[in-house]
Amino acid sequence: MFRWIKGIAGLLLVASMAACGGGGGDGGDHPGNIVQVAQKDSRFSTLVEAVQAAGLADTLSAPGPLTVFAPTNDAFAALLTELGLSKDQLLSNKALLTAVLKYHVVSGSVTSTQVPIGKPIMPAAGGFFKADKVGADLVITDGRNRTSKIVQADIPASNGVIHAIDKVLLPADKTVVQVAAANPDFSILVEAVTAAGLADTLSAPGPFTVLAPTNAAFASLLAELGLTKEQLLGNKALLTKVLTYHVVPGLVLKAQVPLNTPITTVEGETFQVSSTLVITDRRSRMANITAADILASNGVVHVIDKVILPAP
Numbered sequence: 653m654f655r656w657i658k659g660i661a662g663l664l665l666v667a668s669m670a671a672c673g674g675g676g677g678d679g680g681d682h683p684g685n686i687v688q689v690a691q692k693d694s695r696f697s698t699l700v701e702a703v704q705a706a707g708l709a710d711t712l713s714a715p716g717p718l719t720v721f722a723p724t725n726d727a728f729a730a731l732l733t734e735l736g737l738s739k740d741q742l743l744s745n746k747a748l749l750t751a752v753l754k755y756h757v758v759s760g761s762v763t764s765t766q767v768p769i770g771k772p773i774m775p776a777a778g779g780f781f782k783a784d785k786v787g788a789d790l791v792i793t794d795g796r797n798r799t800s801k802i803v804q805a806d807i808p809a810s811n812g813v814i815h816a817i818d819k820v821l822l823p824a825d826k827t828v829v830q831v832a833a834a835n836p837d838f839s840i841l842v843e844a845v846t847a848a849g850l851a852d853t854l855s856a857p858g859p860f861t862v863l864a865p866t867n868a869a870f871a872s873l874l875a876e877l878g879l880t881k882e883q884l885l886g887n888k889a890l891l892t893k894v895l896t897y898h899v900v901p902g903l904v905l906k907a908q909v910p911l912n913t914p915i916t917t918v919e920g921e922t923f924q925v926s927s928t929l930v931i932t933d934r935r936s937r938m939a940n941i942t943a944a945d946i947l948a949s950n951g952v953v954h955v956i957d958k959v960i961l962p963a964p
Contacts, residue, residue: 905945
């Protein structure tokens with residue numbers, strides 16, 4: 653999804669390396685490969701230990717090109733506190749370490765100006781995360797909806813580029829169903845998905861884009877239809893039709909939503925989204941997307957304040 657950059661002008665390399673305080677392994681005009689650049693920067697000593705413990709030094713020294721989002725030592729210290737692990741425990745867990753480190757590596761050389769804002773960024777080993785512009789900063793949201801800031805961008809290497817980040821990124825550990833189940837405001841949605849027999853479907857690899865109505869949205873629907881919750885949950889055909897109308901096949905983050913054009917759902921019918929993120933369903937009813945881009949292992953969840961309905 654990214655252009656591959658063949659090289660960086662010599663003067664830019666010299667200026668950037670001077671700013672980073674290091675010379676190259678191949679002479680004064682060359683910064684060395686990604687591992688060599690990291691080894692020369694004291695901020696990345698824990699990262700270098702981790703790369704060596706995971707057996708990834710050769711991979712990150714290969715021609716590439718590669719882009720590495722490189723956590724600082726402080727980022728690793730914060731992760732150890734978050735996970736309740738010692739550094740030795742993390743470095744000795746090769747499977748976990750490898751999965752986490754590979755999640756920081758993207759194929760191709762992607763400079764800060766080429767980062768696709770608000771769109772999925774696919775690490776070489778799978779999964780995805782996204783980056784947003786927040787003021788002057790580039791802020792990354794990982795698969796667990798944790799955020800990390802790029803504290804120094806565009807550190808050049810002979811086989812790619814490094815962006816220093818202030819928090820270790822973690823791949824997703826919840827499906828869209830599990831994301832919903834972890835939020836008490838989606839308890840009726842989870843009941844509905846279970847009653848319709850859709851939990852296994854929405855736990856499959858997907859990816860899926862789910863418009864998730866809150867409990868208040870379901871309460872409003874019940875009043876609108878003159879039904880009790882038990883009546884709605886007991887009508888499997890209606891429930892399935894309504895729920896699948898809230899699922900779009902594929903991964904569609906907020907920045908990718910096609911505006912003012914029909915969007916086809918798993919149910920088969922369409923809805924439209926305006927530039928202000930207002931959804932119009934097939935009955936001309938409107939719902940607001942109140943929170944977007946809650947990432948999951950098999951897709952993304954967008955919160956809506958009204959249950960949308962297919963045609964009568």
